Amino acid sequence: MKYTPPELRTVEVTRYVTPLREGGSLPALVEADDEFLYVLKFRGAGQGIKALIAELIAGEIARILGFKVPELVFATLDEAFGRTEPDEEIQDLLRASEGLNLALHYLTGAITFDALVTTVDTRLASQIVWLDCLVMNVDRTPRNTNMLMWHKELWLIDHGASLYFHHAGYNWEEQARRPFVQVKDHVLLPEATELELVDKEFREILTPERIQNIVALIPDEWLQTIDSPFESVGEHREVYTKFLETRLAHTEVFINEAQHARKALV
Structure with missing residues (x-):
């Protein structure tokens, strides 16, 4: 395709x-x-x-x-x-x-996902946990799942708490190689038993070209408005690309952290 x-x-x-x-x-x-x-x-x-x-x-x-x-x-x-x-x-x-x-x-009529009511299969759970580990999304907990059920299908919403490295001085080199310790609170972690299989599949999809094209969507005016240590919009934009590419090159770090956290739960 x-x-x-x-x-x-x-x-x-x-x-x-x-x-x-x-x-x-x-x-x-x-x-x-x-x-x-x-x-x-x-x-x-x-x-x-x-x-x-x-x-x-x-x-x-x-x-x-x-x-x-x-x-x-x-x-x-x-x-x-x-x-x-x-x-x-x-x-x-x-x-x-x-x-x-x-x-x-707006998904009219959608209801908040409740893990006590709806069971997510291990494949999908592993995929969502992998995604949230990659982008460091701290906001997919039992208290606030940020998932909706709409027409009997699971939808993901609200990713604004991701990529939190940009709130801490853009120290992206160190942050990109860190495990995602907050995965221990992920609502779907108990069912995420296929992380290694998902890892291979998703890393093949997220090519450098695709990462660059997604980051290119950031409007210049947003980057120009933010106080940053970078000399140009291009340099600022490139940090997001490098951060994601580095995490994709070291996925074993966050996979191991997720697996250890899961063993502590089950």
Whole structure:
């Protein structure tokens, strides 16, 4: 099958529907000019643009690996959009988020995944644990699974807590070779018995070209806005590519950590 580089559509936010208070980054349900509903992740909230970059990279890696992930789109918020918002906190958030944001297609009627209700087979569980170890996603725990059941299928959402190396001075060389110790809290770790088989399959899919194409999706304006130690947008962007390529070259580090953590549970 011919490989097609990923692309993201851009939509214009036309209506603020309601805040989604359960999210740490204060996401909101909005309507866009294509008349679809989206969960909007604001550049002006929480961890800001870095969370959007993590959401974008991890979400598109998940998609290319075959997981079900809601469509990601760039969402433009006009400077006049929040002027009529009566809630002062929301108005401040809207004004801080003018410009290009990120949104996920809203899965109407989806319910939160509950490991006590729904059983995930060992293959899929191993695939999800492997993905989260690769991108260092700390937010897939029993308390907050960040997975949805929609039309009897499992969907992955909310990857903004991934790639946390960029919150700590971009020390990517050291971070890329570290085990993912937080895997011990992963909701699917007890069922993840096929990590080595999944590792071989997924490393073949995530070629350098595909990693580079995913990282290339990061808008220049996001990288220009972030305070960073890099001299150029290109250098800043390359760090994400190098981080992921290094982790892919040393997957045995996080696989061994996951296997040890799993043995401690079962």
